[in-house]
Amino acid sequence: MAVTTARERTRHEIVRQAMDLFQAGGYNATSLQDIATAAGCSKATVLYHFSGKPAVLAAVLEPAAADLARLVAAAAELPRAAAQELAIRQFIDLAVVYRGVIDVIQDVIPMIAEMPEIGPLVADGIRLTEYMAGSEDPLERDLAKFAVNGLLGECRHSDQRTAEDLRRLCEIALRRLLRHG
Amino acid sequence: MAVTTARERTRHEIVRQAMDLFQAGGYNATSLQDIATAAGCSKATVLYHFSGKPAVLAAVLEPAAADLARLVAAAAELPRAAAQELAIRQFIDLAVVYRGVIDVIQDVIPMIAEMPEIGPLVADGIRLTEYMAGSEDPLERDLAKFAVNGLLGECRHSDQRTAEDLRRLCEIALRRLLRHG
DNA sequence: GTCTATACGAAGATAGAC
């Protein structure tokens, strides 16, 4: 698919500009008009390519969502202890790589229930916390969710922290919080 | 002050209804019209009593903000180890008592920078994490923030968990994350 | 002082011309 249609070019440019705007100013503070202006088209054009603002968000999150889905699928093939090991290690990798995207997600958590477009991402996220817990004990599961919430918070304004600092902090926090069972 | 003026009654009713609506549907999803209708007055009346929607939020958060300010002031009087002890124990108490309010705060974190009305609350929250860290080591401070972020997340949809479960989870998580130094 | 009525600009979204 080296052929790039006009449709694909416009779509891609909208997603690219939306990503930058979401990261710089947050999802809610970015209007469709802002995105349209940055992409060099009209608001109506954005809404021709995407069914609404949430659909633009879903397109921005898509690469991270795909990697997360791959991780969850891989963990499903493993025995519990190995799945926990994989989930923890890979989750930190994903968090570091996609920390800008996670910063965007923060903005949006309160409205997740009203955005079916990113439902699969959320479902995979929950499944990941279950693998990270490494147990069906409700307390361990809550601690895993606690860990993920803490990590999400650390990705806020993630441009003010180096990738190495973030990785080190995540490793220590997850080691302290999890696998005490 | 047993005398309740009409002014105070209207104001109080607006705050009470706003609290319920914010908790049920979130701050962003609740319009001034919703609040006015629930309180049995017009949108303009809400804006007569409060300078804008953020001011309504500040009034809703005020009791929690006052208790947090008292806690921070008390911690400031103590030596570091005692302040850490107090901060951790009391923070859990506040989180359990005000878990509904914390649920509301979640909705609003992304826009905190543009809401000077709740600036003092935020400043006290940051100071509290410093006491909870019990050290000026940047890593311990980040872990304390990590702990607070995790706890905020656990207060989401807090009506689906008993106060005892929440308290137990918080105590375990904070014990694991903090005072390892 | 307390409140209603009305109006404004910007938001997300839709309809229809080109």
Place this chain on the structure above:
DNA sequence: GTCTATCTTCGTATAGAC
């Protein structure tokens, strides 16, 4: 496929009734 024009609802502002 992209545009302009339009709709509704939001937060906000103000003029004036009682």
